[in-house]
Amino acid sequence: MKKRLAKSDFMMAYMIIITLACTIGGFFFGAFYMKTEIESAQAAALEAEQREAEKEQMLKEHKLYNEQDFVRFHYAVLAPVRELQNAHFGTIDMWADLDAKGQEEALKELEKAAKETLKLLEKDVLLPTSPLLVQAHSNFTEGVRTYLARMEQVRTAQNSNALSVQEVASHFASPGENWAKAQEELYLSLANWEASYVTRQAIPQEAPETVTIAQWKQYPFHYRTYLSAVSMTREGQWTAFYPEDLATRIDNLLASSDAATIGVQDISGAVRLLYATDAIQPGDFTHLRKKIHPELKAPEIPIYN
Structure with a gap:
């Protein structure tokens, strides 16, 4: 068994x-x-490939980054943002000459201006052919909200003890990642406009980590302003000048013998040199445009006219 x-x-x-x-x-x-x-x-x-192909096709057919979108964006978004930025740096410039009451009034005026700017930016803006401008609008709006939050901190600190110009500036060293990102998106959209309507050549949609002098000289102007915006983000400083001012200063430096004499090897080195020597000023693009870029083609918006 x-x-x-x-x-x-x-x-x-x-x-x-x-x-x-x-x-x-x-x-x-x-x-x-x-x-x-x-x-x-x-x-x-x-x-993603299909979206990119559709984008390329739309660029070829001139359906993206219509000039009217830049005009709408300028008046609805960029103009109020830059007005606030100019008011901010104007206050910083005269801060040391103000007494305590004057400083308090200046901060109140800036806060009021920021709130008015935010109210304008919170309105809808029709930008049907410009996805980057839509993103820039959103990021500038968040940037102004960040500015207002920091203004509240400054006013609280000022009530306790009068702040020096360096202390005030340090609170606004950067208005946040959103503001810097918005600036990059604006200038990349301008570079896309240029690629579609002027040069008819594709451009990289991501900024390279390093840019040689030879590469910089081959890029069209608006792509150089985009690279300048990226450089400003990497520097981590909020400035009174704009990417077109930095790009023009870089072009002016490279057109002279100074860059070779000093031994500038790439664009990062050129940017560091210009920052260190305080060589970039608001309005450099306007002052140097006829000398360096007399034939520049750009959308019909005030920052280029």
Whole structure:
């Protein structure tokens, strides 16, 4: 007679069967999961490629970055933002000459201006052909909100003890990542306009980590202003000048023998030199345009006229 299996043997057999079932099930589940993940990644990559292809096609057909969008953006977004920026740096310039009451009044005026600017930016702006300008509008709005939050901190600190110009400036060293990002998006949109309507040549949509002098000279002007905006973000300082001022100063430096004499190797070195020597001033683009870029083509908006 065959010996019946003991209960422990049955349990062992069941455990082996269950373990095998779990292993096989886990294998197929893992394979299914991996297949789903791979298919999702492939679908996302394909969708991104299709979007980029559609964008390229629209650029070729002149359906993106219509000049009217830049005009709307300028008056609805850029003009009030720059007015606030100019008022801010005007206050910084005269801060040391004000008494305590004058300083308090200046901060009140800046806060009032920021609130009025925010109210304007919170309005809808029709920018149907310019996705980067839509993003820039949103980021400038967040940047002004950040400015207002820091203004509240400054006014609280000022009530306790009069702040020096350096202390006030340090509170506003940067109006936040949103403001810097908005500036980059604005100038990349201008570079896309230039690529579509002027040079008819594609441009990189991501700024390279390093730019040689030779590369810089090959890029069209508006792409150089975009690279300048990126450089300003990397410097982490909020300034009274704008990317077109920095780009023009870089061009002016490279057109002279100074860059070679000093040993400037790339654009990062040129930017550091210009910052260190305080060589960039608001309005440099306007003052040097006829000398350096007399034939510049740009959208018909006030910052270029």
